[in-house]
Amino acid sequence: MTLAATDSPLIASHDAVLLDLDGVVYRGGDAVPGAVEALTSVEGARLAYLTNNANRPPSAVADHLRDLGLTVTVDDIVTSAQAIAGVMAHDLPAGATVFAIGGEGLRTALKERGLVPVDDRHAPEVAAVVQGYAPQLGWRDLAEAAYAIETGLPWYASNTDLTIPTAEGIAPGNGALVHAVGLAVGREPVVAGKPYAPLFEETIARISPGAPLMVGDRLDTDISGARRASIPSLFVLTGVSSLADVVNAAEDELPDYVGLDLSALHDAHPEVVVEGDRATCGSASAEIADGVLRVATSGGPTETLRAVVALGWAARAESGITVTVDATIGA
Structure with a gap:
């Protein structure tokens, strides 16, 4: 590659x-x-x-982006909640009741596809379980999902990202919660994200x-x-x-x-020339020695990054080693 x-x-x-x-x-x-x-x-x-992220409806995401200074409409936003709701609407009868574990975005998407989300697994004629991210979810929610899935109901998940980046750092994502339920029930869900x-x-x-x-x-x-x-x-x-x-x-x-x-x-993303243990891209170059990859000559951030990555890929293709990167780009 x-x-x-x-x-x-x-x-x-x-x-x-x-x-x-x-x-x-x-x-x-x-x-x-x-x-x-x-x-x-x-x-x-x-x-x-x-x-x-299936937590917020597209309207809330669009509002957020507009607050940041971007020009967007609701039609520009596509969420994993919308995608999984489309899959479920195809699989299930029209108007089916589904036990939904997640936030407002998931429930809104299900309703837009003609499905009926409920919070109680004991509700009449529940046809499936769907799981999406919401920051307030806890052990009881995951346990209720597991109990419902164990009865044989189809199981769907918006996405399986193990982590989510936040302003404070990297936090557990929906995939971590889905994985917890999967460990309990011994099954994997249908995933849209x-x-x-x-x-x-x-x-x-x-x-x-x-x-x-x-x-x-x-x-x-x-x-x-x-x-x-x-x-x-x-x-x-x-x-x-x-x-x-x-x-x-x-x-x-x-x-x-x-x-x-x-x-x-x-x-522009110029061609990278790799020659032995050195790669050049525009005015930037990178070198590798003993499996350690470093910037030799800094250029623009894109040129420098391309030189580093291309050389790392070439070294791995040749020797199969795991490359150590001793480089900061754009600092």
Whole structure:
């Protein structure tokens, strides 16, 4: 695998940008530094915001983005709650009652698809269990979900992100809660969020892009999901996955492009030349010795990052080693 390249700004090659939210556009309530400026500078491409966080309805997400200074509509927001509600509406009878563990966003999405969410697993004619993220969920909620699933009901989950980036740090995500229930019941749910197909399918059906680009901070969800959907991807270093993670990523989690942050949308991504233990990209270069990867010559953040990542990938392909990264980009 090698990084894709473009001599013109990356955004010029795409008519739509599919953006993860947590860790890409914002962390908690605050915008990622530079994100608003980068996105408001986009011209000629549709912006769609894909979130695995099923807690908030699209209207609340849109309000949040507008508060940060972005121009968005509700139709620009696609949530894993909407995606799983679509899957369930396809699988279940119209008007089916479902036991819903999660926040307002999940319940709103279910209602929009004609399903009836309830908080009591003993409600009449419950047809399925669905699990989504909400910060107030506790042990009792997970236990109730497990009890219902153990009766044989179909089990659905909005997403399985093990962690979620917040303003205070990395916290347990919905996947950690789903995993806890799975350990109790010995089953796996049907999942809609990244890296699974339904969230991408929901987005593509809505905006019909010709040349989309996925931007994400998580290799295991955003980037892996984009590869599964055959959508080129830009990985940014503003969220969960680190520089060492992307250098040592599994093949099915390798991005097409890498950037420090969303400003990389407006950068050219020059070819990287790898020669032995050295890689050059534009004015930047990186070197590797004894499995340790370092910046030799700093250039622009995108050039420097590309040199480091490409050299790390080449070293791994040649020797199969795990590469240690001793480099800070853009400091």
